[in-house]
Amino acid sequence: MVAPGILLVDKPGGMTSHDVVARARRALGTRKIGHAGTLDPMATGLLVLGVEAATRLLTFVVGLDKTYEATIRLGVATDTDDADGQVVSTTDAASLTSSAIVEGVDALTGRIAQVPSTFSAIKVEGRRAYDLARSGQDVQLKAREVTVSRFDVLARREVSDAEAGFVDLDVVVDCSSGTYIRSLARDLGAGLGVGGHLTALRRTRIGPFTVQDAHGLDTLASAPMVSPADAAVSVLGRFHVTADEARDLRHGKRLTGGAARLPTTPMAAVDPGGALVGIVERRGGDVKSAMNMPEEASA
Structure with missing residues (x-):
């Protein structure tokens, strides 16, 4: 089973972004891979791929500078x-x-x-x-x-x-x-x-991700990925939650009165063990989950 994460690829010229996704799917043995931001075939450089459950984070990457x-x-x-x-x-x-x-x-x-x-x-x-x-x-x-x-x-x-x-x-x-x-x-x-x-x-560059950290097509099978937690925090910032709060968010409950602790919205909620709980936002005076990460795929 492939661990979820964000894979940074240095796309060569002459390939479409979909071609790169297809190569990554073969290299990693999974079809659940998407990309954030198309590059024309002529273009080279940084392509951000989401693997497995980390594809949920791509919506927060697409709009970055x-x-x-x-x-x-x-x-x-x-x-x-x-x-x-x-x-x-x-x-x-x-x-x-x-x-x-x-x-x-x-x-x-x-x-x-x-x-x-x-x-x-x-x-x-x-x-x-x-x-x-x-x-x-x-x-x-x-x-x-x-x-x-x-x-x-x-x-x-x-x-x-x-x-x-x-x-x-x-x-x-x-x-x-x-x-x-x-x-x-x-x-x-x-x-x-x-x-x-x-x-x-x-x-x-796409937001905090740079081509200097990207990998070539020949090394995709062994290339290290950015963990869901590290990727989400680098894009949105960290919102610390306790183990009890993490459980409540995963069960769809709100953190009553928690909005005062959320300096910006949305943010990445991270539990005491460093796992990504999900992406949270303000709802009135409370904090609620806008996107949950499966617990087994959140580290």
Whole structure:
């Protein structure tokens, strides 16, 4: 029987997130594995997997802020906003000044309205946008607010071919969940009047989890996992409960008057033995369980 936990994987390029989940299922001998946050096949980096009962924790991971390292090519636009798409326009970008790029980046930093890529996994009337786009349908996605708390240019490189000169920017982005880095590349290029797309993307962080602690596909069978308790505490913070309180929460009872002890909500309730009881929240002046962890899988 596989112990529950959070498995951090360094996804290679050329695979879908579902491909990685399938590999993990085979390596660990269980089908009860899910992931928190899809990575495009082109992208590499951190994929957070929940194994067995720890899949219940993924809902608290999906919405966490993320960090990406990326390369944006200015001067070339594609229909998918990344290197996997078809080129739709090229413009000589060699004359772009550093100050113009800084202004363009600044305009895409902070709370912004962003239209997701047409070739995204967003559902439109029950179908994925990329399926509709690939079938030739006109897909119109609505803008939504996202937060880009950091958008730093680390390096600039000049690239040229027989037609024009292009500019590659190595960038790092801290952003809220739901932000499309492909859309940042597209919008930066559009704002500068030359077009742009993403040529490389690597996710390095999801909330407290980093790619430095992730494991390659060849070591999944023996890779150590983050325990449910440690994972939940790192995301939500620890709410100490006594053995009696742990029993009551597991039985669906409220902790009367316990809300005063809950500085934020929700939090991870951990018993004296270090086991995760579940995720708790305020309910009036009381504390109640929003999600219980099976006792045999809570350590």
